[in-house]
Amino acid sequence: MSLLEIKDLHATIHGKEILKGVNLTIRPGEVHAIMGPNGAGKSTLSYVLSGREGYEVTGGSVTFDGKDLFELEANERACEGLFLAFQYPVEIPGITNTTFLKHALNAKRKYHGEAELDGLEFVKLMRSKSKELGMPDDMLKRPVNVGFSGGEKKRNETLQMALLEPKLALLDETDSGLDIDALRVVAEGVNRLRSPERGVLCITHYQRLLDYLVPDFVHVLAEGKIVKSGDKNLALELEKTGYAEFGSAA
Amino acid sequence: MSEVIDPFLRGFGYSPVDLPLAQVEWMTNRRIEAKNAYERLGLPTNRLEDWKFTNLKKLRNVDFSLATKDFSISMAALPKAVPNIDAHRIVFVNGIFDAELSAIGELPNGVKLGSLAEAIEADPDSFENVLNASVDIDASALAALNTAYLADGLYLELDRAVMMEKPIHLVSLTYTGDEAVSFHPRHSIRLGDGAAATILESHVGVSGEMQSFGNAVSEIQLGRDANLGHYILQKEADHSSAYGLTTIKADKGSVYDGFTLNLGGEIIRNETLCDIDGEHADIRINGAYHADVKRHHDTTIRVNHNVPNSKSLAVFKGVLGDQGRGVFQAKTYVERGADGTDGQQLHKALLLSDKAEINAKPELEIYADDVKCAHGSTSGALDQMQLFYLESRGIDEERARALLVQAFLHEAVDHIRHSEICELFHAELEDKLGESA
Numbered sequence: 187m188s189l190l191e192i193k194d195l196h197a198t199i200h201g202k203e204i205l206k207g208v209n210l211t212i213r214p215g216e217v218h219a220i221m222g223p224n225g226a227g228k229s230t231l232s233y234v235l236s237g238r239e240g241y242e243v244t245g246g247s248v249t250f251d252g253k254d255l256f257e258l259e260a261n262e263r264a265c266e267g268l269f270l271a272f273q274y275p276v277e278i279p280g281i282t283n284t285t286f287l288k289h290a291l292n293a294k295r296k297y298h299g300e301a302e303l304d305g306l307e308f309v310k311l312m313r314s315k316s317k318e319l320g321m322p323d324d325m326l327k328r329p330v331n332v333g334f335s336g337g338e339k340k341r342n343e344t345l346q347m348a349l350l351e352p353k354l355a356l357l358d359e360t361d362s363g364l365d366i367d368a369l370r371v372v373a374e375g376v377n378r379l380r381s382p383e384r385g386v387l388c389i390t391h392y393q394r395l396l397d398y399l400v401p402d403f404v405h406v407l408a409e410g411k412i413v414k415s416g417d418k419n420l421a422l423e424l425e426k427t428g429y430a431e432f433g434s435a436a
Numbered sequence: 437m438s439e440v441i442d443p444f445l446r447g448f449g450y451s452p453v454d455l456p457l458a459q460v461e462w463m464t465n466r467r468i469e470a471k472n473a474y475e476r477l478g479l480p481t482n483r484l485e486d487w488k489f490t491n492l493k494k495l496r497n498v499d500f501s502l503a504t505k506d507f508s509i510s511m512a513a514l515p516k517a518v519p520n521i522d523a524h525r526i527v528f529v530n531g532i533f534d535a536e537l538s539a540i541g542e543l544p545n546g547v548k549l550g551s552l553a554e555a556i557e558a559d560p561d562s563f564e565n566v567l568n569a570s571v572d573i574d575a576s577a578l579a580a581l582n583t584a585y586l587a588d589g590l591y592l593e594l595d596r597a598v599m600m601e602k603p604i605h606l607v608s609l610t611y612t613g614d615e616a617v618s619f620h621p622r623h624s625i626r627l628g629d630g631a632a633a634t635i636l637e638s639h640v641g642v643s644g645e646m647q648s649f650g651n652a653v654s655e656i657q658l659g660r661d662a663n664l665g666h667y668i669l670q671k672e673a674d675h676s677s678a679y680g681l682t683t684i685k686a687d688k689g690s691v692y693d694g695f696t697l698n699l700g701g702e703i704i705r706n707e708t709l710c711d712i713d714g715e716h717a718d719i720r721i722n723g724a725y726h727a728d729v730k731r732h733h734d735t736t737i738r739v740n741h742n743v744p745n746s747k748s749l750a751v752f753k754g755v756l757g758d759q760g761r762g763v764f765q766a767k768t769y770v771e772r773g774a775d776g777t778d779g780q781q782l783h784k785a786l787l788l789s790d791k792a793e794i795n796a797k798p799e800l801e802i803y804a805d806d807v808k809c810a811h812g813s814t815s816g817a818l819d820q821m822q823l824f825y826l827e828s829r830g831i832d833e834e835r836a837r838a839l840l841v842q843a844f845l846h847e848a849v850d851h852i853r854h855s856e857i858c859e860l861f862h863a864e865l866e867d868k869l870g871e872s873a
């Protein structure tokens with residue numbers, strides 16, 4: 187069975203059609219990359235999949251792990267194992283990172299009928315995960331993403347992913363604004379998660395992340411459609427030729 | 437003058453000879469003077485500039501009884517809603533000192549803490565020039581009304597250089613039985629040079645079916661380099677309204693760290709009037725409020741920088757839900773020659789419903805040249821992106837909203853400098869909003 191099956195997906199924002207018939211199948215264990223010019227609809231696709239308000243699905247279907255994705259609320263999709271690593275992680279003053287992560291993890295546990303973790307159990311788990319990512323403890327005590335550098339924010343996204351252990355990780359431009367060290371840490375975090383049951387959909391404008399996160403398939407999204415698919419060599423090719431042939435200057 | 441139609445004079449007829457301390461001549465004279473001033477001014481209406489956004493009309497037709505000592509309420513124990521902290525506890529029920537529920541404990545040398553009525557009775561003359569030193573009964577009807585009924589409240593006096601370790605916990609319980617009740621407590625707080633104290637003021641409603649109106653005046657005098665932490669937690673019942681006037685006279689180098697957390701009540705107005713009379717004073721009048729259902733929370737502040745080089749800060753955050761209403765009026769006044777003044781005001785409101793309302797009016801009035809003053813006010817709804825971020829991590833919408841509302845208020849609570857009380861106020865917020873953030 188496929189993990190994610192997108193069929194002829196159409197979606198609009200404020201009445202403007204952005205996705206114009208996307209088809210994509212991800213099977214367990216696979217890493218897919220979606221590349222494409224700016225404005226192609228890459229972020230839109232990630233938001234439509236994760237359930238952000240304001241995006242209207244006007245046609246097609248998406249099945250996630252055998253379930254109709256659009257029957258699920260955003261939080262239910264997350265609990266079912268979908269994870270979006272944001273292109274621009276959101277700052278939330280007044281909630282510490284620890285509290286945020288604890289609510290997230292316990293929401294998922296509760297959804298699956300598992301006992302919620304108490305403070306101590308949770309902190310232990312979180313510490314072990316954050317250590318792997320080389321995150322200092324004070325980042326856990328600070329309010330969510332507030333005052334974090336670009337690299338710290340992406341590291342924080344990776345930590346959330348490590349804790350929530352999603353079946354499918356959607357990475358939206360996770361590499362943008364990172365230095366090489368942070369890029370490596372994030373890629374290692376994603377690689378650690380890879381398993382025969384899990385999938386990754388990595389959205390990126392540049393090829394560099396794919397050096398670390400070697401994809402099984404590469405797709406080009408342009409003007410709301412997947413216009414070309416191939417293996418990792420397609421990414422290398424695109425790096426040289428750019429996206430000009432797909433109708434964009436970017 | 438024609439028959440007075442007034443909820444606080446009409447019901448029981450004003451009779452100063454029946455009030456406590458009637459034997460003290462200056463007291464009786466002052467009460468009568470104040471009663472006349474109140475009659476002249478009348479209960480504030482929206483026609484007054486200062487009261488444009490807060491309407492006391494609802495109180496006009498209530499048949500209030502005056503809380504008296506005879507109207508005794510025996511409560512076996514403090515209600516659970518009263519925070520439990522290690523402190524010198526002094527309890528007032530409807531403004532009247534309750535020795536049974538109080539636990540003042542051992543006081544350090546140089547500290548006088550107790551019932552104001554008892555203190556005046558013991559030494560009436562020493563209070564003649566203290567009470568109303570900072571209150572103008574011709575300018576404030578409610579302060580005049582408070583003076584007309586002046587009887588009891590907290591009396592705190594710290595000698596020079598005395599530092600109190602434990603906080604003072606002033607517990608104000610509002611109890612309404614079968615009758616609507618009004619009371620007019622007066623708190624007198626004086627810190628000598630270099631003295632330091634912390635006051636937690638808990639306002640808790642015990643029973644809520646009938647209306648109540650608490651009309652308190654607190655006079656605070658800070659000597660040179662004195663330090664007062666003053667934290668107010670308001671959890672009145674839904675039918676309880678309250679007005680509180682706090683006056684602060686701050687001498688050179690004194691520090692006042694104030695925070696008000698308004699969570700309950702019906703019509704609540706906290707008014708602070710601060711005169712900075714010495715350089716390098718550092719005054720913080722901060723707070724947060726959560727006006728849900730039909731609550732009305734009004735914060736009115738005036739800080740007068742009368743001398744150079746002093747500092748004031750007023751940061752308030754409010755959440756307005758349902759038909760809640762918030763008012764924030766703050767004026768920073770900088771006197772001629774008060775150069776080097778640093779005066780900051782900031783109000784932020786979060787509106788959760790179409791029927792909620794906020795009126796914010798921050799003002800600066802500056803007559804000095806070299807000052808650092810700023811004011812700001814924002815209001816808006818919950819941030820959709822923050823909401824989506826939480827939901828995308830598995831947190832359901834209702835909980836995500838509650839977390840964000842709390843986060844908004846927690847941020848304000850972090851201004852409290854006293855760490856134990858800061859934690860307590862965080863916990864109170866969680867208690868009301870039902871999430872742990």
Ligand SMILES: Nc1ncnc2c1ncn2[C@@H]1O[C@H](COP(=O)(O)OP(=O)(O)O)[C@@H](O)[C@H]1O
Nearest residue numbers: 199200202204223224225226227228229230231
């Ligand atoms: N909130 C929005 N309102 C209107 N148009 C939008 C909104 N968000 C994105 N768009 C438009 O949708 C198109 C696709 O955007 P996006 O998905 O962010 O592209 P990408 O991530 O591929 O750069 C762009 O033309 C963009 O201007």
Ligand SMILES: [Mg+2]
Nearest residue numbers: 228229273359
């Ligand atoms: Mg994008």
